Amino acid sequence: xxGAHEATQPKELAAxxxxxxxxxxxxxxxxxxxxxxxxxxxxxxxxxARVAVMSRKPDNVASALKHLGEAAMGFAVDVRDxxxxxxxxxxxxxxxxxxxxxxxxxxxxxxxxxxxxxxNAFKTVVDIDLLGTFNVLxxxxxxxxxxxxxxxxxxxxxxxxxFAGQAHVCAAxxxxxxxxxxxxxxxGPAGIRVNAIVPGxxxxxxxxxxxxxxxxxxxxxxxxxxxxxxxAKEDVAAMAVFLASPAAAYVTGxxxxxDGGQMLTGGGALSPDAFAAALGRKS
Ligand code: NAP
Ligand code: COA
Numbered sequence: 001x002x003g004a005h006e007a008t009q010p011k012e013l014a015a016x017x018x019x020x021x022x023x024x025x026x027x028x029x030x031x032x033x034x035x036x037x038x039x040x041x042x043x044x045x046x047x048x049a050r051v052a053v054m055s056r057k058p059d060n061v062a063s064a065l066k067h068l069g070e071a072a073m074g075f076a077v078d079v080r081d082x083x084x085x086x087x088x089x090x091x092x093x094x095x096x097x098x099x100x101x102x103x104x105x106x107x108x109x110x111x112x113x114x115x116x117x118x119x120n121a122f123k124t125v126v127d128i129d130l131l132g133t134f135n136v137l138x139x140x141x142x143x144x145x146x147x148x149x150x151x152x153x154x155x156x157x158x159x160x161x162x163f164a165g166q167a168h169v170c171a172a173x174x175x176x177x178x179x180x181x182x183x184x185x186x187x188g189p190a191g192i193r194v195n196a197i198v199p200g201x202x203x204x205x206x207x208x209x210x211x212x213x214x215x216x217x218x219x220x221x222x223x224x225x226x227x228x229x230x231x232a233k234e235d236v237a238a239m240a241v242f243l244a245s246p247a248a249a250y251v252t253g254x255x256x257x258x259d260g261g262q263m264l265t266g267g268g269a270l271s272p273d274a275f276a277a278a279l280g281r282k283s
Contacts, residue, residue: 013043013238021245023048026096026145028089030054030079030136031106033064035205036236037154040103042068043237044244049101052092054085079106079132086139093143100145101244104136105154109210111165122168129172130179137183137194147191150244153180154236155196155255156207157262177255184253193252195243200259203230226261 022044032041032053045051045068052073053064061074073095075088093099108128112121133153140151158166159173177196184194201208201221208230212218222228239258242248257263 013234013241016238017047017241017245019048021047021241022101024097025049025100025244026093026098027051027101027103027244028054028092028099028136028140029103029105030085030132031154032103033057033060033074035207036199036202036233037103037105038064038067039233039237040105040152040154040240041072043234043241044101044103045069045072047241047245049244050096052088052096054079054088055106079104079135080127082135082139085135086142089136089139089143098145098149099140099143100149102137102140102144102149102151103154103240104133104151106132106136107154107156107169107207109166109169109207111211112168113165114167117167122171125168126172126175129169130175133176133179137179141187141192144192149192150248151183151187151192151194152240152243153177153194153196155180155198157198157200157257157259159198159255161263161266180255181253188252193243193248195248195251195253196255197236197239197243198255198257198259198263199231199236200225200257200262201230202233202236204233224262224265225259226264229260231258231260 027044027049029037029041031037033055041051041053051068054075054077055061056078058076061076065072065074073092077084077088079085106128108125137151153176155176156169156173158170159177162170180194180196187194212221236258239256
């Protein structure tokens with residue numbers, strides 16, 4: 001029973017998937033230079049895929065490539081720039097073969113009440129999370145393996161649970177979930193599967209540092225999950241490896257939670273009070 005409450009370890013994951021599961025695959029991970037997405041890129045690579053990562057900051061790209069090793073490719077590109085994203089996808093496909101795994105996980109977040117959020121602040125997050133996801137998947141479509149490409153969007157609980165202080169992210173990620181379903185429908189006949197993962201609170205990430213920066217806020221978030229704890233980046237990576245693999249050959253248009261059961265609480269715990277705690281003040 002105690003084991004059930006411990007975070008998944010990378011060693012356990014390595015033993016879960018067959019060696020070479022994704023051998024010969026060409027993976028493109030947008031936002032793949034840190035946090036959850038970098039862990040996904042590394043897990044795809046460990047499973048045998050050739051990996052390319054893309055994010056804005058050259059320093060982040062360089063440090064991700066150090067982590068992934070010289071077999072990986074990196075592009076310093078903003079997902080809001082369609083032409084640059086398309087050029088990166090093309091270059092990755094030329095080097096590694098038509099894209100057979102595409103992950104769209106670039107995102108921006110900050111906690112701010114809507115009344116204190118400028119129109120540009122709202123637009124910035126929608127542009128990165130939602131327009132950026134369209135750009136990445138649309139760019140990848142042209143150079144994707146057809147049939148046989150698995151596209152995976154990284155959504156968030158905010159897509160279906162209203163979090164105070166998160167109007168921009170809630171709106172953007174709700175759009176990502178619907179985009180996942182529409183593109184699955186439109187691109188299914190071409191043999192492209194499109195799914196989304198909804199991570200819950202994941203330990204050691206920029207996202208949770210921003211959302212729950214104090215021990216009190218962390219406690220509120222932990223209590224908002226059925227498992228009463230944060231997840232590990234490896235937990236999300238495991239779901240991505242499954243969705244990319246032949247085991248998910250008939251899975252498309254799905255939005256899958258990897259959230260310790262946070263969705264079951266209906267967001268009640270993530271009230272204005274929780275975010276006031278995160279901001280270190282009373283609501
Ligand atoms: P993170 O470490 O900050 O990762 C975000 C990545 O996106 C970075 O590589 C960042 O690199 C890149 N990025 C940001 N803006 C970009 C842009 N305009 N163009 C290209 N790349 C951009 O965040 P994380 O906490 O691991 O979150 C990763 C994903 O999981 C996000 O989609 C997030 O919404 C989702 N998620 C996270 C949690 C959590 O617990 N952390 C929970 C639910 C969902 P650059 O700065 O170099 O661009
Ligand atoms: N509260 C209110 N508004 C904020 C804000 C905050 N904490 N942080 C930024 N903004 C506003 C800015 O003031 C600006 O609006 P304005 O022009 O009306 O003043 C707007 O948001 C854009 O800010 P800018 O810094 O120019 O955006 P950017 O494109 O350089 O960076 C962010 C995007 C703001 C999302 C930045 O936090 C980021 O790069 N995040 C990536 C990492 C991340 O968020 N990881 C977690 C993923 S879940």
